[in-house]
Amino acid sequence: xxxxxxxxxxxxxAIALMGMDQVARVDAVTGPYDIIAVVEADTLEGVxxxxxxxxxxxxxxxxxxxxxxxxx
Numbered sequence: 001x002x003x004x005x006x007x008x009x010x011x012x013x014a015i016a017l018m019g020m021d022q023v024a025r026v027d028a029v030t031g032p033y034d035i036i037a038v039v040e041a042d043t044l045e046g047v048x049x050x051x052x053x054x055x056x057x058x059x060x061x062x063x064x065x066x067x068x069x070x071x072x
Contacts, residue, residue: 001036001037001038001039001051001055001064001065001066001067002033002035002036002064002065002067003017003033003034003035003036003037003055003061003063003064004032004033004034004061004062004063004064005034005035005060005061005062006060006061006062009059009060010028010034010035011028012060013034013035013058013060013061014026014028014035016058017035017037017055017058020050020054020055022039022040022041022046022047022050022054023037023038023039023040023050023055024038024039024040025037025038026038033065037055039051039055039066044068047066051064051066
């Protein structure tokens with residue numbers, strides 16, 4: 001998941017994300033987004049639930065883009 005944060009909120013948001021069960025990894029990055037988070041769940045619905053109820057509720061998150069990993 002690509003996450004854009006409010007100015008000065010990246011570290012605080014990264015710490016909040018690291019405490020969530022479905023978030024496997026959190027990395028601060030440069031560029032148009034501030035954080036890349038890896039979200040894992042047993043089902044696609046579980047990922048959606050984590051995104052909509054947990055991640056989107058974190059204050060300071062401006063925008064997210066979910067990118068599903070697929071095998072090719």
